[in-house]
Amino acid sequence: MGSQPGEADWELVVGYDLIAHLVPAGHPRAAYRPADAAWLPPEAYQAITEKAGRVGLEDLLVIPAVAWPAGLRRCLYSPQCVAGIGERGVGLWVQAPPVPGVRIQVPFGEIAAIEQHCHGSRGVVVVRGRTSNLLVRHDADGQAAVDAWTRRLRLRAAPAPEPVPPPRGREPSGGDDGGALLLAPDDAIVCAEWRSRAGRGACRVSVTSHELVVVQSPRDLLTWRRTTCTLYVARGSIEGAVVRPKTILLRTAGTDVRIALQSRAIAAAVSDWLRWMIGDHGYLGSAGSPLAGGPGGGKCQ
Numbered sequence: 001m002g003s004q005p006g007e008a009d010w011e012l013v014v015g016y017d018l019i020a021h022l023v024p025a026g027h028p029r030a031a032y033r034p035a036d037a038a039w040l041p042p043e044a045y046q047a048i049t050e051k052a053g054r055v056g057l058e059d060l061l062v063i064p065a066v067a068w069p070a071g072l073r074r075c076l077y078s079p080q081c082v083a084g085i086g087e088r089g090v091g092l093w094v095q096a097p098p099v100p101g102v103r104i105q106v107p108f109g110e111i112a113a114i115e116q117h118c119h120g121s122r123g124v125v126v127v128r129g130r131t132s133n134l135l136v137r138h139d140a141d142g143q144a145a146v147d148a149w150t151r152r153l154r155l156r157a158a159p160a161p162e163p164v165p166p167p168r169g170r171e172p173s174g175g176d177d178g179g180a181l182l183l184a185p186d187d188a189i190v191c192a193e194w195r196s197r198a199g200r201g202a203c204r205v206s207v208t209s210h211e212l213v214v215v216q217s218p219r220d221l222l223t224w225r226r227t228t229c230t231l232y233v234a235r236g237s238i239e240g241a242v243v244r245p246k247t248i249l250l251r252t253a254g255t256d257v258r259i260a261l262q263s264r265a266i267a268a269a270v271s272d273w274l275r276w277m278i279g280d281h282g283y284l285g286s287a288g289s290p291l292a293g294g295p296g297g298g299k300c301q
Contacts, residue, residue, distance in 0.1 A: 005117070005126050007076055008135045010096040010103050016073040023067045023077070031063045031142030033149065043100070044082040044093040051105040052086025059085035061149040063138050065095075068122060078137040085153050090127055092134045104134040111157045112255035114232040116150060118143070125150055130254045154211065155183050158234030161209035164188040165276040168269050183210050190273070194263035203262045207273050211235060212250075214259055231259065240282040243271040251282075 007013065014022070034057060037045050041062075049055050063081045070076040082093040089107035094100065106129035115126040123143060127134040138146055167190045182189060187209040195202040201218040214231040233252050240251035246267055248259040261267050 005124055005135055010079065010094045012077045013070050013074055014077050016075055019067045019075050019077070023065050028064045029139040029141045031061055031138045031145050033058065033145050034060055034062055040082060041080065041095055041100070047093050047102050048082065048084035048091045049086060051102045052084055052091035053088040055084040055086045059152060061145060063136055066137055066139055081136060083136055083149065085156055090134060090153055092136070104132055106132065106134050108157055110253050111234065112237065112253040113257050114150065114154060114157065116230045117227070119227045127153070128255060128257065151183070154232055158183070158210035158236060160236060161187060162235055164190050164207050164209060165273045166190070168192070168272060181206055181208055181213050183208070192266045192269035194266050201262060203266060205266050205270050207277070212238065216262070233257070235277060238278055241274045241278065243267055243274065
């Protein structure tokens with residue numbers, strides 16, 4: 001967890017001289033939630049509803065095309081997209097050749113994890129599915145709209161609240177930003193936190209009434225810029241777990257997700273919480289064998 005996701009099938013690495021044609025000057029940068037269907041690209045709404053089911057305007061997110069540096073005089077180009085949360089799942093319409101259309105659709109029951117990566121002026125949302133990943137690359141100017149849309153998706157992926165495990169020792173019960181993770185006012189939360197003495201990073205793992213949430217903030221050793229990576233896993237999707245020193249292997253929604261931590265103390269706290277949540281039938285402990293990899297298995301590290 002921490003590295004930026006690689007390019008999706010509909011994205012292109014192109015020469016820097018082409019960017020003025022793909023993303024003209026004055027092109028809108030901020031992602032937004034449309035006020036009505038007229039704000040959407042032609043046919044995008046119909047295509048998403050056919051794949052994901054009926055979609056309300058509050059469940060739509062329009063993401064303008066972006067181009068980010070990708071080496072010497074090269075850029076990663078991501079075309080305009082529309083993400084929609086429907087009755088059956090989440091879909092992504094992409095304005096890319098050969099024909100614009102829905103490239104990815106992930107049913108709610110197959111959402112293994114939702115990731116948010118923020119690095120300076122760049123942000124990425126990844127919805128990890130059993131057979132494919134839905135990826136949204138956006139500019140930080142639209143972060144508020146992206147956060148609101150992601151929160152709605154998290155509610156649909158983890159609708160049923162559950163009790164939280166008891167805190168361990170002197171771990172914080174909510175802390176400074178713990179409340180921002182809650183999906184409902186009456187949700188509960190337990191947290192474990194670690195910070196590097198050298199200021200190179202921080203890690204916070206929380207269990208809320210709906211989710212297991214991992215927030216990591218490593219620093220780029222070249223630029224010393226902080227990157228924030230957040231992983232949301234719906235508690236109801238967790239099927240099994242192996243906890244090793246500084247590593248969690250989760251089996252969630254039929255998919256394997258590996259979470260590399262920076263602290264043995266946090267791994268120990270998560271170990272106790274997972275055993276409490278899923279019981280001995282799914283918890284394999286530190287001596288368990290690796291979980292079986294599925295076709296949609298992903299790594300978050």
